[in-house]
Each structure stands twice: as structure tokens, then as C-alpha cells.
Amino acid sequence: MLIVKPLTIPFKILMDSALLNRLPQHHSKIRFIEDDLTRRKVGFRGEQTLLYHLGFLKDDHYLIFFDLRLQFEEYFFQIDTLILTPHFILIIEVKNFSGTLIFEKHSGQFIRIYQNKEESFPNPLFQVQRHHFLLENLFKQKNLPTIPIEHIVVISNSSTYIKTPSDNLQLYEKVLHSEKIIHKIDQLSRKHSQIKLKSSSLKKISQFLLQNHIPVTPSILELFEIQREEVIKGIQCSSCKKFTMIRKHGKWSCPFCLAQSKNAHEQAILDYLLLIEPTITNKKCQDFILLSNRKIVTNLLTALNLPFSGKDRYRKYHLPPVEYFQDTI
Ligand SMILES: [Zn+2]
Numbered sequence: 637m638l639i640v641k642p643l644t645i646p647f648k649i650l651m652d653s654a655l656l657n658r659l660p661q662h663h664s665k666i667r668f669i670e671d672d673l674t675r676r677k678v679g680f681r682g683e684q685t686l687l688y689h690l691g692f693l694k695d696d697h698y699l700i701f702f703d704l705r706l707q708f709e710e711y712f713f714q715i716d717t718l719i720l721t722p723h724f725i726l727i728i729e730v731k732n733f734s735g736t737l738i739f740e741k742h743s744g745q746f747i748r749i750y751q752n753k754e755e756s757f758p759n760p761l762f763q764v765q766r767h768h769f770l771l772e773n774l775f776k777q778k779n780l781p782t783i784p785i786e787h788i789v790v791i792s793n794s795s796t797y798i799k800t801p802s803d804n805l806q807l808y809e810k811v812l813h814s815e816k817i818i819h820k821i822d823q824l825s826r827k828h829s830q831i832k833l834k835s836s837s838l839k840k841i842s843q844f845l846l847q848n849h850i851p852v853t854p855s856i857l858e859l860f861e862i863q864r865e866e867v868i869k870g871i872q873c874s875s876c877k878k879f880t881m882i883r884k885h886g887k888w889s890c891p892f893c894l895a896q897s898k899n900a901h902e903q904a905i906l907d908y909l910l911l912i913e914p915t916i917t918n919k920k921c922q923d924f925i926l927l928s929n930r931k932i933v934t935n936l937l938t939a940l941n942l943p944f945s946g947k948d949r950y951r952k953y954h955l956p957p958v959e960y961f962q963d964t965i
Contacts, residue, residue, distance in 0.1 A: 637690055637691070637693040637694075637695070637698040637699075637700050637719075638696050638698065638699050638700065639700045639702075640699050640700060640701050640845075640846065641700075641701040641702055641704065641846060641849070642702060643683055643687050643702040643703070644702070644703070644958045645680060645958060645961060645962065646676055646679075646680060646703075646958075647853055647854070647910070647958055648672070648676050648856070649673065649676050649677060649680060650910055650961055651854075651856040651911065652669050652672055652673035652856070653673065654906070654910045654911055655669055655856055655860070655862075655867070655910075655911055656670065657872070657907070658867045658879075658907060659862070659866065659867065659868070660866075660868065663862075665861075665862055668860060669860060678732045679730075679732055681732065681792070682793070683702065683703075683716060683730050685792040685814050686716075686730050686790055686814045686817065687702075689814050689815060689817045689818060690717075690719075690817065690818075692818050693821065697721055697722055698720075698721055698821070699719070699720040699721070699838070699842055700717065700718070700719055700720075701715075701719075701720070701845055701846075702716070702717055703715075703716065703717075704718055704845055704849050705849055705850050705851065705852060706770070706771070706774060706845075706848055706850070707850055708770045708771075708773050708774040708777070711770055712850065713767050713771075715727055715728075715729075715767050715771070716728055716730040717730060717790075718845070719821070720845070721825070722831045722832060722833045722834070722835075722838060723783075723784075723824075723825060723828040723829065723830065723831060723832055723833075724784045724785065724786055724824060724825075724827075724828040724832070725783055725784070725785045725786070726785075726786045726787070726788065726821065727764060727767050727768055727771065727785065727786070727787040728787075728788055728789075728817075729760050729763055729767070729787070729788070729789045729790070730789075730790050730792055730814075731760050731789060731790070732791075732792045732793055733748050733750075733757075733791060733793065733796055734750055734795070734796055735750030735751070735796065735797070736749040736750070736796070736797040736799055737791065737796060737797065737798050738799045738800070739759070739798070739799070739800040739804070739807050740800075740801070741800065741801045741803065741804040741807075744759055744761075745759065746758065746759035746760065746761075760789045760811075761789055761807075761810060761811065764787040764788070764789055765787060768785055768787040771785060772785055778844065780840065780841055780844060781837040781840065781841065782832070783832045783833055783841075784828055784832070786824055787810070788809075788810050788811070788812060788820060789810060789811045789812075790812060790813070790814050791811065791813050791814070792813075792814045793813075794813050794814070794815055796813070798811055798812075798813070853914055853955065856910070856911060857911060857912070864911075867911055869923070869924050869925070869926055870904070870924075870925065870926045871888055871900045871901055871904050871925055871926070871927075872900065872903065873888075873890035873892070873893060873895050873897075873900070874895065874897060875890065875893050875895035876890060876892050876893040878890065878892055880892060881900050883929075883932065886898075888900040888901065901925055901936050902940060904924065905921060905924075905925070905936070905937065905940060905953075906961075908920070908921070908924045909953075909954070909955040909956075910955065912924070914954060914955040915945075915952040915953065915955070916937075916952065916953050917950075917951065917952055917953075918933050918934055918949065918951070921933050921936075921953075937953050942954060942955075942956050
């Protein structure tokens with residue numbers, strides 16, 4: 637396989653973590669943010685599990701795209717994983733439910749039983765069918781080469797029990813555990829044995845998908861209805877966690893525990909970009925890290941190698957792409 641668009645940590649995980657760290661301990665929204673963070677981490681782990689299994693696809697004619705967000709007319713849709721081959725396209729919706737999953741036949745209801753609790757969720761099969769429909773129409777609208785599209789739901793947790801009535805066993809063709817993904821792709825390759833795309837068309841579709849991916853950087857404060865004044869300013873001490881570090885002799889030092897740091901400002905600046913707004917000026921940075929010295933702040937900002945726009949005092953430093961954060965987790 638060839639990964640064209642790699643799996644990256646979702647921005648919302650970085651944002652949730654940064655926000656939890658910068659809210660007062662007893663803030664009323666903490667519980668919701670923690671729940672959201674857990675849910676997103678579980679989801680990300682599910683995609684990592686799938687990536688592991690896809691690693692067994694040795695052939696380079698499988699082109700893999702993670703987290704594509706596309707638009708057809710007024711509809712945005714996010715495809716967890718898309719596999720493009722010369723024979724067909726496979727859309728995969730990844731779910732990381734634990735417990736027992738029941739797919740009702742007639743009602744189309746989707747029920748999860750976990751820790752003796754029964755809950756109904758939107759049926760992921762309908763979701764992936766919708767993505768299929770939208771992708772097909774998008775391809776038609778843009779006059780892209782015609783290729784069969786297939787869709788499946790992958791349940792990443794291998795101990796999850798997938799249940800459906802005995803007269804609905806064809807469901808297992810569409811809903812499967814991630815360990816079965818290679819077997820499924822084999823089966824689809826046999827079904828679509830005819831080559832539909834030559835390499836120039838593959839390249840065309842591949843470029844189309846990358847160029848039409850619309851990334852979204854949500855405002856996490858708006859999402860949780862939190863005012864920016866509630867976010868704690870300052871440089872955090874990595875030892876005692878207080879936001880009180882001060883600049884002394886080219887270093888940050890903590891007046892409480894006397895810890896010192898050379899780069900404690902980095903997290904603060906990234907926190908601003910993740911939480912407050914996706915660009916920062918020198919002035920706003922001074923205000924956020926509580927250091928009113930334009931020259932030092934210029935040096936600190938420049939050293940971070942962030943993307944920027946504008947000149948001199950109009951310079952804005954931008955939230956870097958998510959790959960920038962890969963090393964920080
Ligand atoms: Zn300290």
C-alpha cells in the first residue's frame with residue numbers, strides 16, 4: 637500500500653488537552669471536555685488499529701487516504717479511510733464501539749449494549765452509504781473517471797460482538813472487524829477483477845482528492861461555550877504546573893518550585909493558537925505569555941518556525957499543520 641494522505645492526530649484531541657490544562661480546576665465544563673477527549677482518543681485508536689492491519693497490503697497499487705473531508709453541493713462529508721485501486725474505490729467508516737452491537741433488520745436501528753446499558757446510536761451503515769452516494773455524485777459532477785465504489789463499516793475493537801437477525805446475515809459483508817479487512821479487500825479485488833483506471837486516471841483522482849480536502853479547524857471555545865477570558869494566561873511550570881514562570885537571564889524560572897526551563901513558552905504559544913485563535917501577533921503573544929518585551933517575544937516566536945504572513949509589526953504567526961504536533965504526543 638501507499639499512504640497518500642497519512643493518518644494524523646485530530647486537532648480536537650490537541651485542543652481538548654490544551655483546554656483542560658488551561659482552565660481552573662473546578663470549571664463547570666471540565667467533565668464535558670474530558671468525555672469528549674476520551675471519545676476522540678478512542679476513535680483515533682480505532683483508526684490506528686485499521687492502519688496496522690492495512691500494513692499487510694503489500695502491493696503499491698492500493699492508495700490510502702485518511703480523514704478526507706469533501707464537499708458535494710452544500711453537503712460536507714468526512715471519510716475516515718478511502719482506498720483507491722485501479723479496480724475500485726473502498727470507503728471505510730471506522731467505529732470503535734465496545735460491548736455488543738445489534739443491527740436490526742427492518743427498522744435499521746443500531747443498538748449498543750455495554751455494561752448492562754442499552755443505547756441506540758445513528759446506524760454507521762447509513763452513514764457510510766451516504767458518503768458513498770455523495771462521493772459518487774461528486775465524481776460525476778467533476779467528470780472524473782468512472783470507477784465502482786464499495787463501502788464498509790469496520791469495527792476496530794476485535795472483542796466487540798456484532799449481532800444481527802439470522803435472516804440478515806449479508807450484513808457481515810458490510811460490517812466487519814478490522815482483522816478481516818485484508819480478506820475483505822481480497823474478496824473485492826476478485827469481484828472487480830477488471831482494471832478500470834490506468835495510471836494517469838489514478839493520478840488524476842488522487843490529486844483531486846488531495847486538492848478538494850477541506851480541513852476544518854474548529855473553535856474549541858465556541859464548541860464548549862467558554863469565554864476566552866476564562867483561559868489561564870502565562871507560562872506553565874512543567875514541575876509544579878502553576879502558570880507563573882518568569883523570564884530571567886534568558887530562561888524561564890518558577891518562583892514557587894525554582895524549576896527552570898528554556899522552552900516553556902513553546903507550549904504557551906501553541907496553546908494560544910489551538911485555543912484562542914489560529915493566528916498570533918507579537919502584541920497578542922506578549923499579552924498571553926505575560927511578557928511585555930517585543931524584542932524577546934520576536935525571538936521566541938521566530939524560533940518556533942511557524943508559518944507566517946505579513947511584515948514587521950503586522951506579522952501574524954499561524955497555527956501549523958497537525959504534523960507539526962506529531963512529536964509532542
Ligand atoms: Zn514550579
